[in-house]
Amino acid sequence: MTQYIGRFAPSPSGPLHFGSLMAALGSYFQAKSQQGQWLVRVEDLDPPREQLGAADSILRTLENYQLHWDGNVVYQSHRHDLYQTQIEQWLSSGEAYYCQCTRKQIKAMGGFYNGHCKPLNHQDPAGCAVRLHIDQPVTEFTDLKHGQITLPQALAEEDFIIKRRDGLYAYNLAVVLDDIDQGVTEVVRGADLIEPTGRQMSLYHQLKQPTVSYLHLPLALDENGNKLSKQNHAPAIDELDTQATLLRAMDCLGFAIEPSLKDGTIEEIIQWGVQHWSISQLPESTEITPRFSNGSV
Structure with missing residues (x-):
């Protein structure tokens, strides 16, 4: 085992x-x-x-x-090199992309990012966050104490940030x-x-x-x-x-x-x-x- x-x-x-x-x-x-x-x-x-x-x-x-x-x-x-190497692999494969959208713009989308920047194919990282495209959202998981946990669908489907606009690496990416x-x-x-x-x-x-x-x-x-x-x-x-x-x-x-x-x-x-x-x-x-x-x- x-x-x-x-x-x-x-x-x-x-x-x-x-x-x-x-x-x-x-x-x-x-x-x-x-x-x-x-x-x-x-x-x-x-x-x-x-x-x-x-x-x-x-x-x-x-x-x-x-x-x-x-x-x-x-x-x-x-461990920044580990995080950046993975981000660059995803950018190269098209699984991640640069996003220029502000919090105000996302609020206007209804509070959840709608993938606006993905088809725009931004090439200049200046002032951009990096988002990971999610094609298999996880909407539920099993907790060892609480059993099946259901997560909000809109949140699960959102292409989320893996590197922030200010250049800091996102918690979710680093922890995994x-x-x-x-x-x-x-x-x-x-x-x-x-x-x-x-x-x-x-x-x-x-x-x-x-x-x-x-x-x-x-x-x-x-x-x-x-x-x-x-x-x-x-x-x-x-x-x-x-x-x-x-x-x-x-x-x-x-x-x-x-x-x-x-x-x-x-x-x-x-x-x-x-x-x-x-x-x-x-x-x-x-x-x-x-x-x-x-x-x-």
């Missing part, structure tokens, strides 16, 4: 927050419960959104929580090329990334590669129902109360926490989590409000 290879792929737009800790734990427990590898990849594709020192801070936090990765950390900022290159067999991540799954599966088909399995974990919400994310200014997790924070995150992942664990070390709690992990324990909902004892993370 193929060895299980999972990964955790944070973006360095801020320190690790509670929602990201849940994603890290879920992907780690899933990998280690199957005696698999757990990789860490820093998705530093968007320099304007990155915070100085955030990547190192995230890695230190993972180490503090005894989440030790296998192999070397991969940085997407070091990296997962293939690293041999990832299963993607475990937050439910906010359910919708991009269809586009990523389309890329696997375009590349004639077998798709991976997907498991989407519940999103942590604050008391006002907002997603705990860097965009919503979620605070960094408490580095001084690691045991309590870890147990709260595991509670959100459906563990029935044994009272004796509250006196355990971080390493003991993590090993207990690996031994007791099960997809069936995860909440049915794709959103959850953590039961914080002090109203904060």
Whole structure:
């Protein structure tokens, strides 16, 4: 059988927050419960959104929580040649093309790009995005927890951007090329990334590669129902109360926490989590409000 290879792929737009800790734990427990590898990849594709020192801070936090990765950390900022080579192959074959359309123009199309630039055959990349032509849209996939997920038809059929007008590489392209290159067999991540799954599966088909399995974990919400994310200014997790924070995150992942664990070390709690992990324990909902004892993370 193929060895299980999972990964955790944070973006360095801020320190690790509670929602990201849940994603890290879920992907780690899933990998280690199957005696698999757990990789860490820093998705530093968007320099304007990155915070100085955030990547190192995230890695230190993972180490503090005894989440030790296998192999070397991969940085997407070091892999631009891989992305550009694939884009040039698709441009040469006609599977990708330059697009000059603005957001305003796409809004006038009804909110979804209608393929306007494909027959125009633009040759000058200046001020253009690169789009991939989709002739086999993926409108549904099977999630290991939630079963069959149906995606919006219009979104699935859209020729989506693989390189932005500003020259930055698109997340969907980079994440699929990296997962293939690293041999990832299963993607475990937050439910906010359910919708991009269809586009990523389309890329696997375009590349004639077998798709991976997907498991989407519940999103942590604050008391006002907002997603705990860097965009919503979620605070960094408490580095001084690691045991309590870890147990709260595991509670959100459906563990029935044994009272004796509250006196355990971080390493003991993590090993207990690996031994007791099960997809069936995860909440049915794709959103959850953590039961914080002090109203904060």
